[in-house]
Amino acid sequence: MPLHTVTTVAECRAALEDARRAGREIALVPTMGALHEGHAALVRHAREVADVVVVSIFVNPLQFGERSDLERYPRTLEADQALLEELGADLLLAPDAEQMYPDGGSSTTVHAGPLGDELEGASRPGHFDGVLTVVTKLLNITQPTIVCFGEKDAQQVFLVRRMIRDLDLPVAVHEIETVREADGLARSSRNVFLDDRQHEVALTLSRALRAAAAARADGVPAMLRAGRAVLDAADDVDLDYLTAVDPETFAPAPDDHAGDVRLLVAARVGPVRLIDTLLAQS
Ligand SMILES: Nc1ncnc2c1ncn2[C@@H]1O[C@H](COP(=O)(O)OP(=O)(O)OP(=O)(O)O)[C@@H](O)[C@H]1O
Numbered sequence: 001m002p003l004h005t006v007t008t009v010a011e012c013r014a015a016l017e018d019a020r021r022a023g024r025e026i027a028l029v030p031t032m033g034a035l036h037e038g039h040a041a042l043v044r045h046a047r048e049v050a051d052v053v054v055v056s057i058f059v060n061p062l063q064f065g066e067r068s069d070l071e072r073y074p075r076t077l078e079a080d081q082a083l084l085e086e087l088g089a090d091l092l093l094a095p096d097a098e099q100m101y102p103d104g105g106s107s108t109t110v111h112a113g114p115l116g117d118e119l120e121g122a123s124r125p126g127h128f129d130g131v132l133t134v135v136t137k138l139l140n141i142t143q144p145t146i147v148c149f150g151e152k153d154a155q156q157v158f159l160v161r162r163m164i165r166d167l168d169l170p171v172a173v174h175e176i177e178t179v180r181e182a183d184g185l186a187r188s189s190r191n192v193f194l195d196d197r198q199h200e201v202a203l204t205l206s207r208a209l210r211a212a213a214a215a216r217a218d219g220v221p222a223m224l225r226a227g228r229a230v231l232d233a234a235d236d237v238d239l240d241y242l243t244a245v246d247p248e249t250f251a252p253a254p255d256d257h258a259g260d261v262r263l264l265v266a267a268r269v270g271p272v273r274l275i276d277t278l279l280a281q282s
C-alpha cells in the first residue's frame, strides 16, 4: 500500500477509522522529521509489530526554547516521504502549527513534574511540558495501540512512560535501541550541522559513555571519573552534564548502586547540543 499523507486532524481520524473499528494493531512513530537510520529503526519495528504504521512529522514549537533552534531545525519532507514509502509506512501525519495549535499555543498543557526541570529540562526550560503535551495530542489524534520511542532520548521516554501510567492512557510504549554511525556517534537530525572536525569531536560523547560503562564493576563514582577523563581530554566539548541515574526512577544513582545504571551525557559541540546515553548493566 503506498504511503498516504494527511495534514489535518480530521483527515487523520478518517484514514484510521476502519482500522480502529476492526480492532487492528496501530503503531504510531512520533518524529520531528529529517528522518535518518534511527527513525528508520523505529518504523521497521512498528512494521513488524503492527498492522497499521502511522508516522507523524511535526516540529513542535512548544518544546523549543531558543527560537533559532526551532527556525533552523532541518525540514526535508519530500525525502522523508520517500524513505517512509520505502519502509512500508501506511500513513504520514504532517500537520502545520496552525492545525496543532489553532489558538497559537495550548493554554491547556501537560506538566512533566519535577524531573521535567532536571537534566535536559534544566537547559531547556518547558521542553518536556511541550513534548508531553504534543505526544498526548498525537496519541488522541491517532489512538494507536503501540507508540514507539528511541532510547537515545532516554529522559523523554521515561517521562512519556510515566505520563501514560499516571494518566491511564491506553497505549503500550515500545523503546528502540540507539542507532549509531559506524564510528559510534548516535544518529541525530542535528548531526547535519556538524562539520568533519566537529563530528570527530562529537565522538567524545559515546567514547566517554563506553569508558564509564567499562568501569561499572568499580562503582558509580569510578564510572563518572572514567567518563569525565575522556571528556576533559577533548578540546571544544562544552559539557552540560555527565551523570548516572537509576533507570527505574531516573534519580541519581547512589555511589554503591547495585543494579543497572543509565549513563547520560549532554554537551555542546560547535553549533549543536548533543545528547547520548548507555545502559551499564550490573
Ligand atoms: N539514533 C537514534 N536511534 C534510535 N532512535 C532515535 C535515534 N535518534 C532519534 N531517535 C528517536 O526518534 C524519535 C524522533 O526523534 P527526533 O525526530 O527528535 O530525532 P532526533 O534525531 O532525536 O533529532 P534531534 O536529536 O536533532 O532532536 C524519538 O523517539 C527519538 O528518540
Ligand SMILES: CC(C)(CO)[C@@H](O)C(=O)[O-]
Pocket: 030, 031, 032, 058, 060, 063, 131, 134, 135, 153, 156
Ligand atoms: C516525541 C517528539 C516527536 C515530540 O515532538 C520529539 O520530542 C522527538 O522527536 O523526540
Ligand code: BAL
Pocket: 063, 153, 156
Ligand atoms: N529529540 C528530542 C526532541 C528535541 O530535541 O526537541
